[in-house]
Amino acid sequence: MEEEYLDATIQMPEQASTLAPMVDSLYYDIFWISVVFFVAIVGAMVWFAVQFRRRPGVTSKPPGHHNALELFWTFSPLILLAYMFHEGFLGFMHMSVPPADSINVRVHAKQWHWEFEYPNGATEAELWVPEHQPVRLIMGSQDVLHSFFVPALRVKRDIVPGMYTSLWFEPTRRGVHDIFCTEYCGANPANDALSAEALNVNGRPQESAGHSGMLSRLHIVSRAEWNEHVNDLIAKPEDLTWPQWGEQLFGSSGCPACHVVQPGAAHTTGPNLANVVGYPQPLEGGGEAAADIEYMRRSLREPQADIVRTFTTASMPAQTMHEVQLDAIVAYLASISDRGQPVVQQVETLHAE
Amino acid sequence: MTVKATAHHPAAHGEHAHSDVDYLHEKTTVLSWIVTLDHKRLGILYLASTLLMFFIGGIFALLVRTELLLPGRTIMGPHEYNQAFSLHGAIMVFLFIIPSIPGALGNFFLPIMLGAKDVAFPRLNLLSYYIYVLGAAVAIFSLIDGAVDTGWTFYTPYSQTTSASVIAMTLAAFILGFSSILTGVNFIATVHKLRAPGLHWKRLPLFVWGTYATAVIQVLATPVLAITLLLLMMEKVLSVGIFDPRLGGDPVLFQHFFWFYSHPAVYIMILPGMAIVNEIIATFSRRKIFGYMFVAMSSVALALLGFLVWGHHMFVAGMSEYATMVFSALTFLVAIPSGVKVFNWTATLYNGSISFQSPMLYGLGFIVLFTIGGLTGLFLGTLSVDVHLHDTYFVVAHFHYVMVGGTVIGFVGGLHYWWPKMTGKLYDERLAKIAFMLVFTGFNMTFLTQFVLGSQGMPRRYYDYLDHFQPLHGFSSAGSYVLGLGFMIMAVMFAMSLFRGKKSPPNPWGSAGFEWATSSPPIMHNFHHTPVIDRGPYDYHLATEEELWDGFPEELEASAHDAPAHVSKLGRDVSDEVSTKRAVVEGVAPSASDESAGANEGEESSDEGSESDHDGDQDEDGDDEEASDESKKPSDEEE
Numbered sequence: 002m003e004e005e006y007l008d009a010t011i012q013m014p015e016q017a018s019t020l021a022p023m024v025d026s027l028y029y030d031i032f033w034i035s036v037v038f039f040v041a042i043v044g045a046m047v048w049f050a051v052q053f054r055r056r057p058g059v060t061s062k063p064p065g066h067h068n069a070l071e072l073f074w075t076f077s078p079l080i081l082l083a084y085m086f087h088e089g090f091l092g093f094m095h096m097s098v099p100p101a102d103s104i105n106v107r108v109h110a111k112q113w114h115w116e117f118e119y120p121n122g123a124t125e126a127e128l129w130v131p132e133h134q135p136v137r138l139i140m141g142s143q144d145v146l147h148s149f150f151v152p153a154l155r156v157k158r159d160i161v162p163g164m165y166t167s168l169w170f171e172p173t174r175r176g177v178h179d180i181f182c183t184e185y186c187g188a189n190p191a192n193d194a195l196s197a198e199a200l201n202v203n204g205r206p207q208e209s210a211g212h213s214g215m216l217s218r219l220h221i222v223s224r225a226e227w228n229e230h231v232n233d234l235i236a237k238p239e240d241l242t243w244p245q246w247g248e249q250l251f252g253s254s255g256c257p258a259c260h261v262v263q264p265g266a267a268h269t270t271g272p273n274l275a276n277v278v279g280y281p282q283p284l285e286g287g288g289e290a291a292a293d294i295e296y297m298r299r300s301l302r303e304p305q306a307d308i309v310r311t312f313t314t315a316s317m318p319a320q321t322m323h324e325v326q327l328d329a330i331v332a333y334l335a336s337i338s339d340r341g342q343p344v345v346q347q348v349e350t351l352h353a354e
Numbered sequence: 355m356t357v358k359a360t361a362h363h364p365a366a367h368g369e370h371a372h373s374d375v376d377y378l379h380e381k382t383t384v385l386s387w388i389v390t391l392d393h394k395r396l397g398i399l400y401l402a403s404t405l406l407m408f409f410i411g412g413i414f415a416l417l418v419r420t421e422l423l424l425p426g427r428t429i430m431g432p433h434e435y436n437q438a439f440s441l442h443g444a445i446m447v448f449l450f451i452i453p454s455i456p457g458a459l460g461n462f463f464l465p466i467m468l469g470a471k472d473v474a475f476p477r478l479n480l481l482s483y484y485i486y487v488l489g490a491a492v493a494i495f496s497l498i499d500g501a502v503d504t505g506w507t508f509y510t511p512y513s514q515t516t517s518a519s520v521i522a523m524t525l526a527a528f529i530l531g532f533s534s535i536l537t538g539v540n541f542i543a544t545v546h547k548l549r550a551p552g553l554h555w556k557r558l559p560l561f562v563w564g565t566y567a568t569a570v571i572q573v574l575a576t577p578v579l580a581i582t583l584l585l586l587m588m589e590k591v592l593s594v595g596i597f598d599p600r601l602g603g604d605p606v607l608f609q610h611f612f613w614f615y616s617h618p619a620v621y622i623m624i625l626p627g628m629a630i631v632n633e634i635i636a637t638f639s640r641r642k643i644f645g646y647m648f649v650a651m652s653s654v655a656l657a658l659l660g661f662l663v664w665g666h667h668m669f670v671a672g673m674s675e676y677a678t679m680v681f682s683a684l685t686f687l688v689a690i691p692s693g694v695k696v697f698n699w700t701a702t703l704y705n706g707s708i709s710f711q712s713p714m715l716y717g718l719g720f721i722v723l724f725t726i727g728g729l730t731g732l733f734l735g736t737l738s739v740d741v742h743l744h745d746t747y748f749v750v751a752h753f754h755y756v757m758v759g760g761t762v763i764g765f766v767g768g769l770h771y772w773w774p775k776m777t778g779k780l781y782d783e784r785l786a787k788i789a790f791m792l793v794f795t796g797f798n799m800t801f802l803t804q805f806v807l808g809s810q811g812m813p814r815r816y817y818d819y820l821d822h823f824q825p826l827h828g829f830s831s832a833g834s835y836v837l838g839l840g841f842m843i844m845a846v847m848f849a850m851s852l853f854r855g856k857k858s859p860p861n862p863w864g865s866a867g868f869e870w871a872t873s874s875p876p877i878m879h880n881f882h883h884t885p886v887i888d889r890g891p892y893d894y895h896l897a898t899e900e901e902l903w904d905g906f907p908e909e910l911e912a913s914a915h916d917a918p919a920h921v922s923k924l925g926r927d928v929s930d931e932v933s934t935k936r937a938v939v940e941g942v943a944p945s946a947s948d949e950s951a952g953a954n955e956g957e958e959s960s961d962e963g964s965e966s967d968h969d970g971d972q973d974e975d976g977d978d979e980e981a982s983d984e985s986k987k988p989s990d991e992e993e
Contacts, residue, residue, distance in 0.1 A: 009810075011806065012806060012809045012810070013809055013810070014810055014811050023738065024738050024739055024741070024742055027736060027738060027739055028733065028739050028742075028809075031732050031733050031736060031739065032733075034732070035729035035730070035732060035733075038725070038729060039725055039726065039729060042696055042697075042700055042721070042725050043721075043722055043725065045700050045703075046700050046703060046718065046721055046722070049700065049703035049704050049706070049708070050703055050708050050710075050718065053639070053703060053704065053705060053706045053707065053708050054707075054708050054709070054710070055640075055707045055708055055709040056707075059707060060640070060707055060894075061639060061640040061641040061705060061706045061707040061894055062641070062705040062895075063641065063642055063893070063894065063895040064641065064642055064644045064645075064701075064702070064705070067644070067645065070645075070701075071645045071648045071694070071698075074693065074694065074697045075648070075690060075693075075694055076690075078689060078690065078693055079690070082686040082687075082689055082690075082732075083686075085686065085732060085735070085736050086682055086683050086686050086735070086736070086737075088736070088738070089682060089735075089736030089737040089738045089739060089740070090679050090682060090737050090738075091738075092737065092738025092739075093669075093675065093678065093679075093682075093737035093738045093741065094675060095738075096738060096741060097675050144511070144515070145511050145512040145515065146509060146511070146512065146605060148670065148745060150745075150811070150813060152742070152810065152811025153811075155741065155742045156741065156742075157670050157741050157742065157744055157745070158670050158672070159670050159671045159672050161599075161605055161606060161671070161672050162511060162599045162600075162605065163599025163600075163603075163604070163605070164599075164672060166672045179811070179820065181811070181813045182813070183744070183745040183746065183813040183814075184509075184745065185436075185504075185505050185509065185512070185814075185815040186512060187433075187436060187503060187504075187512050187515075187516060188431075188432035188433045188435075188436050188503070188817065189432075189433065190433040190517075192431065192432060192433065193430070193431025193432065193433045193434055194431070195431070196427075197426050197427035200426065200427050200431075200432065200818065201425065201426035201427065201818055204425065204820065204821040205820065206425075206426075206816075206817070206818035206819070206820075209432075210432045210817055210818050211432045211433070211436070211817065212432075212436070212815060212816065212817070213432070213813075213815075213816035213817040213818045213819065214432075214817075214818065216820075
């Protein structure tokens with residue numbers, strides 16, 4: 002079974018889904034058809050050019066009428082074209098219809114971050130899938146166009162704000178593959194000032210680089226590993242406190258791209274989040290909000306509901322994570338406020354059992 | 355073709371007694387240039403403007419490639435990079451490729467090839483140029499105003515959220531569209547109404563066919579762009595919800611609108627390039643283009659099919675599967691007329707008499723590069739394979755093979771081919787060949803590499819990339835420097851030609867094309883008298899030795915008289931033909947005025963000659979074009 006799926010070649014990355022061999026075999030068919038045509042055309046061109054180079058005493062001969070030849074090369078390529086079209090369409094339809102036993106994973110794309118939501122409600126920034134299990138991605142964008150692309154799977158689909166798009170694949174090989182965004186989605190002008198080290202860490206472009214930094218990884222694992230991983234996501238690791246776990250999630254959810262957490266530091270795109278919990282927040286449009294647990298949860302779920310005054314230019318994406326993960330982040334934000342201790346305790350007692 | 359006198363010739367001659375002066379010297383004030391109604395001068399103005407834009411767009415291209423030389427930050431930040439590639443695309447497409455061939459070479463040669471004095475509406479032509487200048491000025495303003503970072507496609511909703519200069523740039527594209535439409539209208543009218551007597555549609559030069567097909571697309575498709583960009587501006591300024599989902603709009607609708615223009619625009623770009631290649635291949639093979647009517651009709655077919663395939667830019671954009679099916683099938687049909695052209699060009703070489711002067715190198719280079727560009731289109735038209743390749747470097751490489759390997763190589767080939775006619779100067783053939791080799795090599799280094807990058811999964815419009823893509827990116831960037839060097843040498847070569855090039859004879863390549871029948875540079879009214887066309891532009895077997903003479907008219911005359919047993923370049927004893935021909939022409943007034951023109955040219959050529967004597971470098975290959983019996987030898991050496 003495994004032998005069918007090839008390693009990377011000069012032209013193609015490795016094959017990690019059932020769709021890959023299908024796409025590649027058509028790709029190579031077209032490749033060899035193209036090579037034959039290219040060699041025939043350029044070969045004839047070079048041969049004629051040498052054979053009929055200008056020589057003294059030799060004149061050109063005017064061409065006659067060759068309707069049969071013209072009709073031959075006008076219509077005979079249709080056979081090859083029909084073959085390519087037909088195979089391509091069959092493959093495309095196969096890619097468009099997910100098998101009935103697919104599991105659904107929601108994909109939330111936002112500038113410049115991926116979020117994957119599993120059937121149990123847990124979310125994370127990298128996608129884990131069980132091998133030999135058809136997976137259907139139901140994708141939405143919160144801001145501009147994005148496109149989900151995994152070269153090793155040979156799948157790609159644009160993600161369009163205001164509608165859902167979907168794709169499916171059946172992963173076949175365990176391993177880690179890159180996920181790219183292939184629909185141009187811009188960059189933050191402010192990040193031009195960042196150092197080279199901040200834009201690219203260990204050879205991986207960061208989210209602060211904009212479109213090209215909207216990178217993630219696909220982990221193809223065994224079903225047992227996948228089950229364990231997905232359940233772990235919504236259980237606080239035993240060796241961590243709630244604020245510690247929240248700090249991890251804060252980092253992996255892409256929050257630091259817009260928020261600083263050093264007390265007194267100048268804010269970036271979004272507010273400085275140190276010393277927020279427990280302090281009254283001035284709201285856009287007047288009034289204040291007490292930054293209690295409910296306000297914090299709501300600010301994560303519906304960031305546009307109560308905007309802190311002056312932060313109207315950039316819109317924060319709504320956080321779709323599991324409520325346990327959400328509370329952990331609230332606990333973390335409370336822990337970096339000198340008036341946040343009651344909220345930390347509230348979270349701890351809430352999830353005590 | 356015969357430049358025969360028409361019946362009412364003597365009167366006409368009286369009216370244009372001053373018209374022996376070429377168009378460059380008719381009037382030389384600045385004002386005479388900026389308000390000129392002459393299609394040739396407007397062609398030169400377009401040429402200078404579009405070449406300037408090509409230079410600016412090229413600088414952005416080199417900045418982009420330099421940033422991509424190494425992973426991580428190389429010379430600029432991510433937003434600056436996004437601006438650089440957006441400006442590269444927008445400037446190259448809207449300000450260079452679309453106006454370059456129709457505006458510069460089309461304006462200059464379409465009327466001459468038709469035997470007309472000018473285009474049908476000279477004032478409209480001038481207006482079209484100034485609309486272009488206005489559009490360019492707005493585009494430059496947008497650049498200073500805080501350049502666009504949307505890509506040249508202005509996809510919504512990103513273009514609605516980013517900086518305000520999107521309005522300036524789309525306004526520029528909107529304005530430039532009108533310039534394009536006016537040029538198109540003008541060309542259609544000119545081709546229909548101003549053909550010389552005897553120039554029926556089956557004798558039309560293929561350059562005219564191609565430009566005509568282009569004009570039809572310009573007139574029909576460009577208004578859609580105007581509407582689209584206007585809607586975009588309305589949404590951005592007035593918040594009318596059309597494309598932005600937050601206002602109830604549909605982003606995919608923008609893509610449909612945009613590509614409904616921009617796919618036909620691809621044919622606005624490539625058809626004129628193909629049109630030039632027809633002329634080059636015919637001239638340097640001394641043979642009529644094989645399957646002339648099939649080639650002419652394939653241009654029309656491409657123009658029409660071009661309107662039906664816009665959806666192939668959107669196979670993964672969230673369209674109905676059945677719509678993708680239709681668009682994929684129609685897209686494959688484009689391969690048919692494209693293939694017909696390539697097959698016929700190749701067949702034209704068969705039984706030809708082929709010389710390898712610089713324009714022909716570009717002509718043959720075009721066939722190679724366009725074949726690659728066309729064949730790689732098959733991968734992208736195939737639905738399931740396109741899913742993998744869409745929006746990767748494979749697409750970037752594919753359209754650069756068509757747009758640069760096709761259109762730009764065709765344009766540059768046409769510039770080499772017609773340069774002696776436009777400027778009246780010869781250029782250094784050896785430098786031209788060096789530049790060609792660098793351009794051809796550099797281009798392939800840059801873009802052949804990108805096919806592999808793309809099929810390996812490297813997405814386009816990326817500021818930064820994963821380490822394992824670096825070797826290919828590095829090689830591609832190195833290629834772009836070779837390409838840039840080639841264009842720089844070419845620029846130097848043309849500049850040298852302008853300032854110290856030898857005077858060109860009327861027909862340096864020995865072409866049977868109509869435009870070579872007038873002097874180099876052409877006189878103000880192109881021909882002394884409306885020519886009467888009695889053969890096709892590629893009928894080398896019907897053309898007289900005099901028409902194919904690649905020297906100065908007075909030398910032909912001298913050799914015809916002094917050497918009775920004159921042997922032509924074609925190896926035949928043509929003394930009879932020449933004298934017969936001269937007998938035909940004898941007694942009619944054009945030959946009289948030709949002689950006076952010849953005397954005039956003679957004076958100039960002696961001036962030029964004394965200058966170029968100092969320039970030993972040019973002589974070896976210069977012989978190629980020089981008016982002498984030896985002109986056949988250099989092409990043998992090149993083998």
